[in-house]
Amino acid sequence: VHLRAAPSHPAENPPPVVIKGIDGAPAVSISGAAYKGGSLRGLTLATAEGPSNASMEAPAGADEGGELGTGEEEAGAALQCVVLCSGGLAAGEAEQFEIRGCRVEGGKSSAAGVHIIGADVRVALTDTTVKNTGGWGVLCAGGGVAILSDCGLLENTRGGCRVEADSHVTLEKTRVCGNAVGAHIEGGAALTDCVVVENTGDGIVLRGECNPTVESTQVSGNGRNGVAVYGHARGNFDSCDISENTDGITVAEGGNSMFRNAKVHGNEDSGIRVADRGQGSFEGCEVYGNTLQGIIIKGSGNPSVTNTKVHGNKKSGILVYGQGRFEGCEVYGNERGILVVEQGQGSFDGCEVYENKLQGIFIKASGNPSVTNTKVHDNKQSGVGVFDQGQGSFEGCEVCENTLHGIIIKGSGNPSVTNTKVHSNKKVGIRVGEQGQGSFDGCEMYGNTLQGISIQESGNPSVTNTKVHDNKQSGVGVFDQGQGSFDGCEVCENTLHGIIIKGSGNPSLTNTKVHDNKQSGVSVFEQGQGSFDGCEVCENTLHGVSIQESGNPSLTNTKVHANHIFGLVVEDDGAGTLEGCGIHRNGDHGVHLKNRATLNVTGGHVSENTACGIVWDDE
Numbered sequence: 001v002h003l004r005a006a007p008s009h010p011a012e013n014p015p016p017v018v019i020k021g022i023d024g025a026p027a028v029s030i031s032g033a034a035y036k037g038g039s040l041r042g043l044t045l046a047t048a049e050g051p052s053n054a055s056m057e058a059p060a061g062a063d064e065g066g067e068l069g070t071g072e073e074e075a076g077a078a079l080q081c082v083v084l085c086s087g088g089l090a091a092g093e094a095e096q097f098e099i100r101g102c103r104v105e106g107g108k109s110s111a112a113g114v115h116i117i118g119a120d121v122r123v124a125l126t127d128t129t130v131k132n133t134g135g136w137g138v139l140c141a142g143g144g145v146a147i148l149s150d151c152g153l154l155e156n157t158r159g160g161c162r163v164e165a166d167s168h169v170t171l172e173k174t175r176v177c178g179n180a181v182g183a184h185i186e187g188g189a190a191l192t193d194c195v196v197v198e199n200t201g202d203g204i205v206l207r208g209e210c211n212p213t214v215e216s217t218q219v220s221g222n223g224r225n226g227v228a229v230y231g232h233a234r235g236n237f238d239s240c241d242i243s244e245n246t247d248g249i250t251v252a253e254g255g256n257s258m259f260r261n262a263k264v265h266g267n268e269d270s271g272i273r274v275a276d277r278g279q280g281s282f283e284g285c286e287v288y289g290n291t292l293q294g295i296i297i298k299g300s301g302n303p304s305v306t307n308t309k310v311h312g313n314k315k316s317g318i319l320v321y322g323q324g325r326f327e328g329c330e331v332y333g334n335e336r337g338i339l340v341v342e343q344g345q346g347s348f349d350g351c352e353v354y355e356n357k358l359q360g361i362f363i364k365a366s367g368n369p370s371v372t373n374t375k376v377h378d379n380k381q382s383g384v385g386v387f388d389q390g391q392g393s394f395e396g397c398e399v400c401e402n403t404l405h406g407i408i409i410k411g412s413g414n415p416s417v418t419n420t421k422v423h424s425n426k427k428v429g430i431r432v433g434e435q436g437q438g439s440f441d442g443c444e445m446y447g448n449t450l451q452g453i454s455i456q457e458s459g460n461p462s463v464t465n466t467k468v469h470d471n472k473q474s475g476v477g478v479f480d481q482g483q484g485s486f487d488g489c490e491v492c493e494n495t496l497h498g499i500i501i502k503g504s505g506n507p508s509l510t511n512t513k514v515h516d517n518k519q520s521g522v523s524v525f526e527q528g529q530g531s532f533d534g535c536e537v538c539e540n541t542l543h544g545v546s547i548q549e550s551g552n553p554s555l556t557n558t559k560v561h562a563n564h565i566f567g568l569v570v571e572d573d574g575a576g577t578l579e580g581c582g583i584h585r586n587g588d589h590g591v592h593l594k595n596r597a598t599l600n601v602t603g604g605h606v607s608e609n610t611a612c613g614i615v616w617d618d619e
Helices: none
Strands: 017-021 028-030 039-041 043-047 089-092 097-100 103-105 114-117 122-126 129-131 136-141 145-149 152-154 159-163 168-172 175-177 183-185 188-192 195-197 204-206 213-215 218-220 225-229 236-238 241-243 247-251 258-260 263-265 272-274 281-283 286-288 295-297 304-306 309-311 318-320 325-327 330-332 338-340 347-349 352-354 361-363 370-372 375-377 384-386 393-395 398-400 407-409 416-418 421-423 430-432 439-441 444-446 453-455 462-464 467-469 476-478 485-487 490-492 499-501 508-510 513-515 522-524 531-533 536-538 545-548 554-556 559-561 568-571 575-579 582-584 591-594 598-602 605-607 614-617
Touching (some): 114 122, 114 145, 136 145, 136 152, 136 168, 152 159, 159 168, 168 183, 218 225, 241 247, 545 575, 568 575
Parallel strands (some): 017 043, 039 097, 043 103, 089 114, 097 122, 103 129, 114 136, 122 145, 152 175, 159 183, 168 188, 175 195, 183 204, 188 213, 204 225, 213 236, 218 241, 225 247, 236 258, 241 263, 247 272, 258 281, 263 286, 281 304, 286 309, 304 325, 325 347, 338 361, 361 384, 370 393, 375 398, 384 407, 398 421, 407 430, 453 476, 476 499, 485 508, 490 513, 499 522, 508 531, 513 536, 522 545, 531 554, 536 559, 545 568, 554 575, 559 582, 568 591, 575 598, 582 605, 591 614
16 A cells, blocks of 8 residues: 555644554564665554555565655655564564654553564664554664664553564663563663653563663562563663662662662662672662662672762661672761671671761671771661671771771671771770670770670670770770770770679789879779789779679789779778789789688789788778
8 A cells, every 4th residue: 555645635734644553453664685775754653453464565676765755755756564573563674654743542462562573674763652552662673773763662462562582672761661562682681861760660671691781770669670680681871870679779680780880779678679699780889768778689699889979778788698899988867787697698898878867887687798997887776786696897998986986796796897986986995794705806896885895694705915905984884794805905094994893703814014094003893703813903093903702803014003092902701813023113012811701812912012012901
């Protein structure tokens, strides 16, 4: 059938042309190896019950394209037609074809609205709507190329757009809305300034070996994922807004896309989900206001996240069951900042974790992250919590100004903390209890409201080469059967005692200096014990060592000198053992025993004290 405008109609105002095909068959099918190009303008193409198909044929030998629907056609200029598939508008084998200002609608047919198939097929759609087809709005396969600009792919049964391997689709300023799936990409694709919204399934799906680019595109309100990356797909997303989907972004099954400068917010579940060997890189993004986690990593997921802000999420900012690398990120204003559980790992370097409602970093159930050069501050509970066999390594970090403790360890938690400053927390700097452990080397604990380190309830950390100073109460407190080992440490200038031991606490201290504390250097009472070997206790405002109320420490090869009052005072059923110790140049007596005191002394010397060497004053 030849269609051309009647001469009575001016070119600038062509009549409407409606082409309808019977249900299940194409309205228009286009191909022709001899045809070099052509265009459809201002047409409405519909699949519905009615007359048989319209087909357009070019005269024999035609090699120049004509236009249909403009009122300017030359007589006999038409398109050679070969039916390639059913449904909507199909284009195949022609080198170039343009569809401008058209509307393609379908009915019950399961075929695509526009089907581009075959090598060297290139179809451009401009200002065209493909709506309500029974299949895909646009389907590009077999090496075909489609370019859509200012188009609408709306309410199509299978999806808005599908591009298969070896084919390529470009979408510019195109709205993809109300379809089963927005865009399904397995081949080449480029999306720029598009809107992919309110599709019942995923907004954008990448599969296979594809590597599309998506720029400045809004992906929101979709019923499943905003963006889903599966099966080794790659892809580059730049400056996209991904919001109000069920999950914002899912990367799984070896998918590995790059997201730069993306805003991922307001999604009903998580902002970013990485699982099942998924990877992905996220750079300069902002992940906020999601109902569950900002970022969740499960299974063998292992993304890379750099210079990204994760904030204001209703649950954890980052939840790690898998791995993941985080560098230069800010995590703030979430329920928890970072949660690592169930053997999750992950590395965090140069990050800042602050103002979260619970802990800044919480590790449990054998979670084992690596945290380096990170500041954890101003969280509403503790800065770092390590519970229930959690582990983790912290190096070069700063944990400060948290509402509760700087670091709390319990339930057999066992982190490693190196060269880290823990200061100015509203309660204890480091609290270890309930069989908690942990190793601390080269650290500094200062300016905390209670103790610098508090050990209780069978807690047993190892502390080496660490300075504990200027805390508002004692430097180290060991209570309620707490233990702990200290080697090569310095405990000084604390507001109360340097070290306080009570309630059957029993730490071991070697080669440690306890000096210039505002009360006693060491205070042991209420069944407290403890062993001191090769230590130095000096220049404390009250006594060097105070033992009372059934306290019973052991001191070996320890110097107790230059304290302002007594070097050693034992009273009120206190006891102790001294072996090879030197007690000298204290401000009053060297040793003062009173009120049922017991002291076993072997070797050592008591000399040059201001008053007596040893005074026994038992009432």
